[in-house]
Amino acid sequence: MKTFQTKVLVVGGGTGGTAAALQCARSGVDTILVSEFVWLGGMLTAAGVAAPDGNELLSLQTGLWGAFLRELQKRQKEGLDHSWVSMFTFDPRLGAEIFAEWVKAEKHLTWISGQVPLEVKKQGDRLTGVRFEKYEINADIIIDGTELGDILALGDVPHRWGWDWDTEITMDEPSALEKPNKMSETYPVQSPTWVFYMQENGVKPPVGYSDYTKFKGAWKEGDLDLFMNYGGLPDGKFMLNWPIAGNDYGLDAHRLLDPDTRQDFYKDAQAHSFAFADHIYRESEGKYGLATGIFPHNLGQGSFALMPYFRESRRIIGTETFTEDQLLPDGDVALIPIDSDWNITAIAIGNYPNDHHYPDFKFPLFPKSINWGGRVTGTAFTLPFSVLIPVETEGLIACEKNIAVSHMANGSTRLQPLVMNTGQAAGQTAALAIQNHCSPRNISVRELQEKLLTDFYAPAAIMPFYNLPLEHPEWLKWQRFYLDNPDQYPQTGICPCSEFQSPLTPQAKEYSGTVEKVSDRLYYVQLDNNQGYSRLITLNPEIHQWLSGLESSQKVNMFGRINHAASWFVLEQIA
Numbered sequence: 001m002k003t004f005q006t007k008v009l010v011v012g013g014g015t016g017g018t019a020a021a022l023q024c025a026r027s028g029v030d031t032i033l034v035s036e037f038v039w040l041g042g043m044l045t046a047a048g049v050a051a052p053d054g055n056e057l058l059s060l061q062t063g064l065w066g067a068f069l070r071e072l073q074k075r076q077k078e079g080l081d082h083s084w085v086s087m088f089t090f091d092p093r094l095g096a097e098i099f100a101e102w103v104k105a106e107k108h109l110t111w112i113s114g115q116v117p118l119e120v121k122k123q124g125d126r127l128t129g130v131r132f133e134k135y136e137i138n139a140d141i142i143i144d145g146t147e148l149g150d151i152l153a154l155g156d157v158p159h160r161w162g163w164d165w166d167t168e169i170t171m172d173e174p175s176a177l178e179k180p181n182k183m184s185e186t187y188p189v190q191s192p193t194w195v196f197y198m199q200e201n202g203v204k205p206p207v208g209y210s211d212y213t214k215f216k217g218a219w220k221e222g223d224l225d226l227f228m229n230y231g232g233l234p235d236g237k238f239m240l241n242w243p244i245a246g247n248d249y250g251l252d253a254h255r256l257l258d259p260d261t262r263q264d265f266y267k268d269a270q271a272h273s274f275a276f277a278d279h280i281y282r283e284s285e286g287k288y289g290l291a292t293g294i295f296p297h298n299l300g301q302g303s304f305a306l307m308p309y310f311r312e313s314r315r316i317i318g319t320e321t322f323t324e325d326q327l328l329p330d331g332d333v334a335l336i337p338i339d340s341d342w343n344i345t346a347i348a349i350g351n352y353p354n355d356h357h358y359p360d361f362k363f364p365l366f367p368k369s370i371n372w373g374g375r376v377t378g379t380a381f382t383l384p385f386s387v388l389i390p391v392e393t394e395g396l397i398a399c400e401k402n403i404a405v406s407h408m409a410n411g412s413t414r415l416q417p418l419v420m421n422t423g424q425a426a427g428q429t430a431a432l433a434i435q436n437h438c439s440p441r442n443i444s445v446r447e448l449q450e451k452l453l454t455d456f457y458a459p460a461a462i463m464p465f466y467n468l469p470l471e472h473p474e475w476l477k478w479q480r481f482y483l484d485n486p487d488q489y490p491q492t493g494i495c496p497c498s499e500f501q502s503p504l505t506p507q508a509k510e511y512s513g514t515v516e517k518v519s520d521r522l523y524y525v526q527l528d529n530n531q532g533y534s535r536l537i538t539l540n541p542e543i544h545q546w547l548s549g550l551e552s553s554q555k556v557n558m559f560g561r562i563n564h565a566a567s568w569f570v571l572e573q574i575a
Contacts, residue, residue, distance in 0.1 A: 002135050006032045006110075008430045009139035011117050011130055014042025015416050016400035016423030017145020018099050019064045023427030024143075025109035026457055029434050031427075032110045032137055033103065034130075037306050038296055039092075040099035040111075042147065042400075043416050044068075048195030048295070048305030050095060051086035051231050051239055054352030055417035057377060058469045058502055058539045063348075063452070063460030064424045065417040066470060071098050076234060079507035083232040083239075084566035087539065091234050092294065092305075116259075117146070120155035126394040127155050141430045141440060142396050145423065147307065148256055149314030149402035157393045158317040161257065162188040164407045173324035173408045174366040175354065183361040190311035190411070191250025191357045194266075194273040195241045196304045198228070198280065202289025203301060205277040215279045218245040224284055229565040237291045240276065241309060247273040248359045257314075269308055270299065277303075310401065311357060311414055316390045318404025324354065327381040327412050328368050331491030333464055334381035344486050345445050346382035347425040347452070349464045350418035353378040354411040365411065371521035372466065373544040374537040380464035380493055383413065385448065388426050389441045397440050399426035421460055428452060446483070453479055465495040467541035472500045501573060502540045508559045508572045515571075516553040523547055525569050534562065534569040543571050 010021040013035025021033035039046045055061065061069055072080060072090050075098070080088040103111050112135065121129035121138070129138035130151070144151035152159040163177065163184045170176035177184055219227035231239030240247060249269040255261035277300075280288050290303035297306060327334050327350070337345045354365045368379045387403040390396055398404070399422060401414045413419075428451050433440040452460040453476060461470070463482045468475055474497045482489045490496075513527040515536060523536040538544055557575035562568075 004032060004135065004137045006030050006137060006139050007434050008032070008141045008143065009034070009130060009137050010143040010145050011151055012145030012147065012400065013037065013040040013113070014145055014147055014400055015044055015419045016042070016426065017143065018042070018103065019420045019423030020143045020145055020399045020427035020430070021109055022064065022102055022106065023424045024431045025106040027428060027431035027451070028108060029431045030108050032112065032139070034112045034115050034132060034135070034137070036114070036116050038113050039096040039306060040103060041095050043309060043419070045092045045096040045099065046306040047309040048092055048197065048239060049241055049309050049416065050092040050233060051083055051089045051241070052416040053086060054350060054378065054415035056087040056539060057351070057372065057466060059466055059541055060349060060351055060380070060461070060464070062470045063421040064458045065420045067458040068098065068420065073505050073507065078234050079505070079561060081507070081561050081563035081570065082234060082565050083229060085230045089231070089233050089239070117150055117154055120151060122155060125392055127396050140395065141433060143399050143426055143430060144396065144402055145399050146402070147310045147313060147400065149400070151396070152314045152316060152402060153257070155393065155396070157390055157396060159314045160317060160407070161314050162407060169321050169323055169406050170408070173406065175324055176408050183358050183363065187250045187253065187358045189250065189253050191248040191253070191359055192269060192308040192310050193241050193248050194269040194304060194308045195239060196247070196273050196277055196300055197233070197291040197294050198238045198240060198277065198288045198303070199236050199291035200287055202291050203303070204286070204289055205274055205281050205300070207278065212275070212279045215245050215276055218242060228288060232565040237294070238288070243357050243359070247276045248357050249273070250357070250359065266308065270304065273304065274300070312407070312410055313401035315402055315410070316398045316404050318386050318389055319391050320386050320404070322383060322387050322405040322409050322413070324366065324406060324408040327354070327409055328366060329379040331493070332370055332379055332466070333491055333493040334379065336382055336463070336486060336489055337384035338486055342486065343446065344462070344483050345384040345386065346462050347385050347388070347445070347448065348383045348418060348421040349380060349461055350383065350412060350415065351378040351380045351464070352412050352415040352418070354408070356411045368412070373539060374521060374523040374535065374547060376521065378412070380466070381412070382462070382464060383418070383422060385445045388429060394439055397426045397430055399423040424458065424460055425452060449483060463489065464493055466493045467545070468495040468497055469500070469502050469541065471503055472497060474498060499542065501542060504559055504572050505561065507561050509561070510557065510559055510575065512555070512557045514553050514555050515550065517547065517550045520548070525571070527569070532562070534567055536569050536571055538571045540572055543574070546574060
């Protein structure tokens with residue numbers, strides 16, 4: 001067994017762990033990243049969810065999330081408009097390639113793959129190292145980036161799992177259950193999904209399934225092709241990550257807590273997804289089969305993701321718990337977290353609506369959305385620094401779905417863009433703790449915010465604004481202003497910045513046509529030269545403002561993109 005010593009050890013190469021390792025190493029701190037798989041990126045790649053949700057508005061595309069999107073737009077020549085579930089879908093192999101290149105380019109970062117944590121070393125209340133099968137790595141700071149919070153269990157770190165029945169946590173959560181019921185007993189956590197990929201004329205799935213009634217109603221009769229475009233990808237591939245009578249699987253999820261019974265859960269989840277794939281194959285009369293060779297293993301001949309898409313993890317107990325009421329809007333954005341000295345403690349921005357997955361149960365959640373740009377989007381909220389730090393344990397930072405949030409709030413905080421930028425904040429926290437010779441809990445949050453705002457590679461917004469994209473020349477000015485003047489922050493999420501025209505994506509083309517307004521959330525465009533009549537949407541703030549002021553049909557020259565799978569036109573600029 002080889003033994004290493006490093007300043008920072010990141011365990012888990014998922015969305016948050018990869019981001020944390022990158023940010024720490026880019027700050028000049030020696031970092032070791034240990035991943036289970038040969039692919040980095042977790043949910044976005046190894047779990048196959050190459051159709052991310054949340055932080056889709058241009059002004060929210062900052063930090064490592066924004067940098068990742070821009071790299072995808074540059075490399076995936078056919079663009080990211082292939083589905084109707086997400087504004088961005090991509091080949092997961094490309095995502096894994098980007099993360100690997102980023103990691104390998106950092107001289108302060110060592111990446112070890114094919115290892116899972118087996119034991120955590122401690123001295124008193126401090127974590128000091130982790131033993132793997134082939135390595136023992138000692139570190140000044142350990143970042144838990146595992147998918148299920150395994151370091152918390154191995155290190156006896158106080159944590160939660162599943163539903164919260166503590167009234168101090170749930171009393172202000174409008175969607176929380178008052179007591180256990182059949183749904184919470186059936187599903188102790190949100191259901192994971194074993195994602196798989198299909199294509200036209202693909203491979204017939206393995207046979208041997210008899211009960212297909214559980215998939216009845218997955219799509220409306222006659223709408224199978226539309227259903228498949230839900231997760232449309234480049235080159236005619238389709239991602240299957242479907243919650244309604246689909247491949248969500250969460251029965252007896254307590255098995256995930258033990259490494260041995262975890263494998264039994266995996267087998268059941270795989271079998272459920274294979275059955276769903278076979279159902280689609282049969283119902284389409286062989287039109288849709290498995291798309292082989294996507295993932296670097298033999299499960300479904302490479303059509304199945306390397307691991308399940310986990311929506312929930314063990315969660316640290318922090319000095320405070322981020323709850324559902326803290327992500328709900330007060331105006332058009334949630335209240336910004338502020339400490340007793342009236343300092344803003346925000347470290348990452350999210351906006352996705354609260355979304356929980358419990359198959360066969362209806363679970364209405366308190367709404368958090370607004371009409372924006374011809375569509376509905378989630379209202380913005382920010383995570384406080386306290387979600388990263390355990391209440392007792394020293395030398396540990398959380399950076400994945402294991403942060404100090406309630407089960408209910410996890411429905412919004414678990415999404416890929418926010419997890420990536422949370423990981424970025426965790427990595428910067430570790431770097432500052434090493435550089436300032438202090439505990440992670442004792443760093444200056446304002447210094448952390450400034451480092452994120454001014455990062456050379458991926459500047460990350462701290463204050464959420466719907467109309468202040470990263471490219472705006474006043475972006476840093478207004479971010480700093482409201483950090484230093486929290487009492488003046490507008491709950492509309494609208495910044496008093498100057499007018500600005502957002503840059504075009506590489507895939508934008510010039511069109512002419514007539515735009516008409518049907519309602520505040522519904523616009524259409526009739527493109528000239530028989531190019532079609534489509535719903536019109538935008539992610540750009542200045543176009544949103546223009547659409548909001550539209551009173552009658554208007555003929556315009558414009559730049560944008562057509563998404564045939566979703567039948568919408570994405571308007572980027574008025575020429």
